[in-house]
Amino acid sequence: MTGGTPCPVPVPKGYRIGPWEVREPLGSGAFATVYAARRTQAQDPELPPVAALKFLATGTRTPRQLRHLRDLAEREVELLGRLRAPRLIRMYDTLTVDDPGHPELDGATVLVLERAEGSLDAVLEHSPKPESGPALLAQICEGMHQLHHAGWLHGDLKPANVLLLKDGSVRLADFNMAAELEGTHAYAPAFATPDYTPPELLWPEVDERGTRIRPTADIWAYGVLAHVVLTGTFPLPGSSAEARADAATRYARGTEELRLSPELPAAWREIVTDCLSRTHRDRIAHDTSSLLRRVEEAAGTSRSARLPRLRPRRWRPALVAAMVAATVLGGTAVTYALRDSPPAASAPPTCKKPVVYEDQTHGRGYTAGSSGTWDFVIKRGDGGSQVREAQCLLRYLHGITEVGEVDGDFGPLTHGAVVTFQKRTGLDADGVVGPGTWSALRKGGQL
Numbered sequence: 001m002t003g004g005t006p007c008p009v010p011v012p013k014g015y016r017i018g019p020w021e022v023r024e025p026l027g028s029g030a031f032a033t034v035y036a037a038r039r040t041q042a043q044d045p046e047l048p049p050v051a052a053l054k055f056l057a058t059g060t061r062t063p064r065q066l067r068h069l070r071d072l073a074e075r076e077v078e079l080l081g082r083l084r085a086p087r088l089i090r091m092y093d094t095l096t097v098d099d100p101g102h103p104e105l106d107g108a109t110v111l112v113l114e115r116a117e118g119s120l121d122a123v124l125e126h127s128p129k130p131e132s133g134p135a136l137l138a139q140i141c142e143g144m145h146q147l148h149h150a151g152w153l154h155g156d157l158k159p160a161n162v163l164l165l166k167d168g169s170v171r172l173a174d175f176n177m178a179a180e181l182e183g184t185h186a187y188a189p190a191f192a193t194p195d196y197t198p199p200e201l202l203w204p205e206v207d208e209r210g211t212r213i214r215p216t217a218d219i220w221a222y223g224v225l226a227h228v229v230l231t232g233t234f235p236l237p238g239s240s241a242e243a244r245a246d247a248a249t250r251y252a253r254g255t256e257e258l259r260l261s262p263e264l265p266a267a268w269r270e271i272v273t274d275c276l277s278r279t280h281r282d283r284i285a286h287d288t289s290s291l292l293r294r295v296e297e298a299a300g301t302s303r304s305a306r307l308p309r310l311r312p313r314r315w316r317p318a319l320v321a322a323m324v325a326a327t328v329l330g331g332t333a334v335t336y337a338l339r340d341s342p343p344a345a346s347a348p349p350t351c352k353k354p355v356v357y358e359d360q361t362h363g364r365g366y367t368a369g370s371s372g373t374w375d376f377v378i379k380r381g382d383g384g385s386q387v388r389e390a391q392c393l394l395r396y397l398h399g400i401t402e403v404g405e406v407d408g409d410f411g412p413l414t415h416g417a418v419v420t421f422q423k424r425t426g427l428d429a430d431g432v433v434g435p436g437t438w439s440a441l442r443k444g445g446q447l
């Protein structure tokens, strides 16, 4: 997203496409305009009542520009069509406008996306060093890990492409520059945002397949983003993006040192320094699995993360006997409820003390405070807060100590513990935690 960009795709309010009616614009980037939309037909329970419609520009352009736009759109559609992960914005559908009466829209591709409330960019505009910065950074790192783990690169990680849902949780978005890894590298279009581009890609060699990029490009961008979020400043000196790009080049050549802001908290200094290592080779040691562990430790999110609330929370009518605390966990706003509401239990849940909560779709269940998912599939090799949630529930709610340490890594011990749990509860013992296993883990026959 480019702030202040004129709207590339004007769509009138009330315009209908598929089951959707277009409402107000939510934002524009260089290639698309995103509108709020509400569902007009009740019959499809798979679709949410509100969504964000991203209209990708067509318009009057040269064939070369159109080819480029098509490539950008295809990248986003391909990635979102194939990947579903908790920290990536969800795509419900893609539509094509078939409306010769509106030639400016006819043929446009429309992505039906999970609706967010705003971007990190907007948060930083109002509050350059948000209190929730560390918790947000942990979720951004988790999103990057989920992408890399699935074999993709984001290619344009920056605050404008980090969206926040109503509950304040993070979703990575805007996958126009995303690329699937082919071995150690991928090809991305020759576009990026200079302030977040690693020095080796500032003047890249571009061939007919695009720019060769590696996962370490996202790691660099993450280092810049962390510095920006935690200190309100860029890590390299300069009053313009051009000056900072020059400084990055001098730094890469070894003629300038990295001088991180003294405001950068000690716990983050080493992380940011590693992400901003001079060369791709120096950065390669810091993959997202190790980074995620360090970031979560620095952010203290192994317990519970407080994220910014973008809108006042609206309480639903009392579904349970007592509401004692509200917080945001792993991407889902949950209402904690204890049947007897003892005052001592009004704190958020901990791994060792899961509490009962109410999920709008699934009803009541236990949470250990790391993630509110009921349907995300995790398996051996995965990492992050969903894994930690499953480990906590296995160990402390179901007493399966063979799971070992609650470390957020889905290794052989976690796999074994899941299989034990699945056998015990009569589920398919495949070691994969999907919707059925989550439901059994959360309900555990103990509610």
Ligand SMILES: Nc1ncnc2c1ncn2[C@@H]1O[C@H](COP(=O)(O)OP(=O)(O)OP(=O)(O)O)[C@@H](O)[C@H]1O
Residues within 6 Å of the ligand: 001, 002, 026, 027, 028, 029, 030, 031, 032, 033, 034, 052, 054, 089, 113, 114, 115, 116, 117, 118, 119, 160, 161, 163, 173, 174, 175, 176
């Ligand atoms: N799912 C969503 N929910 C709410 N708002 C959104 C959503 N997706 C995008 N937006 C808003 O629309 C803006 C433009 O979207 P996006 O960045 O995806 O467009 P783009 O043209 O691909 O951007 P860029 O110029 O960075 O390539 C975002 O910055 C954000 O403010």
